[in-house]
Amino acid sequence: MTAPLPDTAPLTAPLPDWVIPPPEGFSADDFLRMSGLPPHTELIDGSLVFVSPQRxxxxxxxxxxxxxxxxxxxxxxxxxxxxxxxxxxxxxxxxxxxxxxxxxxxxxxxxxxxxxxxxxxxxxxxxxxxxxxxxxxxxxxxxxxxxxxxxxxxxxxxxxxxxxxxxxxxxxxxxxxxxxxxxxxxxxxxxxxxxxxxxxxxxxxx
Missing domain, CATH: 3.90.1570.10 (tt1808, chain A)
Structure with a gap:
């Protein structure tokens, strides 16, 4: 009898919710509840804006x-x-x-x-x-x-x-x-x- 395969973790972690924006864009309230965003991310016109490292x-x-x-x-x-x-x-x-x-x-x-x-x-x-x-x-x-x-x-x-x-x-x-x-x-x-x-x-x- 073949032993069952052990449970394994998924090969890739699920994408965070903010990767794919809703059709109407994110609201300010959505944005302020998000976690895991890169530092200094902004919300402009419903879209996430990421910034380069500071000079x-x-x-x-x-x-x-x-x-x-x-x-x-x-x-x-x-x-x-x-x-x-x-x-x-x-x-x-x-x-x-x-x-x-x-x-x-x-x-x-x-x-x-x-x-x-x-x-x-x-x-x-x-x-x-x-x-x-x-x-x-x-x-x-x-x-x-x-x-x-x-x-x-x-x-x-x-x-x-x-x-x-x-x-x-x-x-x-x-x-x-x-x-x-x-x-x-x-x-x-x-x-x-x-x-x-x-x-x-x-x-x-x-």
């Missing part, structure tokens, strides 16, 4: 602005980095830096994302693979969600940076340019901020 310049400028804004923000506000922002039914981008209400920063639930009404400022540091999203796609979504301030940071010669500051115009529900800053970033709105942009990578947060 040193990008990591440095994000860390620097996160630390400086958390130190310079007025009472009641905190800076956070690389947290999901639920801005629409099928929109969950992940800004590089956010300034949010301290109450939202400290709460226990939900602890994986913020809502637009809790956010004063979002920042995107542009990478080669994210130029179109950071310059066009995501600013429009932040503006339509009513986020008051948006800053875009671009790499300049050497280790420096250029900051493009935008403010929300409630009449047009779009951003208008508030200033373009080289070498030193010094503004009074939405609160006083002063950051030296020169050699920003060498001075990045540790």
């Amino acid at each position: 040193k310049w990008h990591s440095g400028v994000v860390g620097r602005f996160w630390v400086e804004l958390d130190a310079q923000a007025p009472e009641g506000w905190r800076a956070d980095r690389e947290m999901a922002l639920k801005v629409g039914v099928r929109q969950v981008p992940e800004p590089d830096v956010l300034v949010v209400q301290e109450e939202a920063f400290l709460r226990k639930e939900p602890d994986t994302y913020y809502l637009p009404e809790e956010v004063l400022l979002v920042i995107e540091a542009v990478s080669p693979d994210s130029e179109e999203r950071d310059r066009e796609t995501k600013p429009g979504k932040y503006a339509r969600a009513g986020v008051p301030h948006f800053w875009r940071i671009e790499e300049a010669d050497g280790d420096s940076a250029v900051v493009y500051a935008y403010e929300f115009d409630p009449a047009t529900r779009a951003y208008g340019v508030a200033g373009i800053h080289h070498d030193r970033f010094k503004v009074s709105s939405p609160f006083p901020v002063d950051i030296d942009l020169k050699e920003i990578r060498r001075k990045r947060a540790r």
Whole structure:
């Protein structure tokens, strides 16, 4: 009599649910419940957007602005980095830096994302693979969600940076340019901020 074959594990593990999107795309709620996604995955127009590994310049400028804004923000506000922002039914981008209400920063639930009404400022540091999203796609979504301030940071010669500051115009529900800053970033709105942009990578947060 032939002995039964032992149970064996399947040759391949089942695919995660997020590999094949539904016809209408994923909803924000679907996205926020997903597990096993690569780090810093975003949901844009119902589709998952995966990002390349961070370059040193990008990591440095994000860390620097996160630390400086958390130190310079007025009472009641905190800076956070690389947290999901639920801005629409099928929109969950992940800004590089956010300034949010301290109450939202400290709460226990939900602890994986913020809502637009809790956010004063979002920042995107542009990478080669994210130029179109950071310059066009995501600013429009932040503006339509009513986020008051948006800053875009671009790499300049050497280790420096250029900051493009935008403010929300409630009449047009779009951003208008508030200033373009080289070498030193010094503004009074939405609160006083002063950051030296020169050699920003060498001075990045540790």
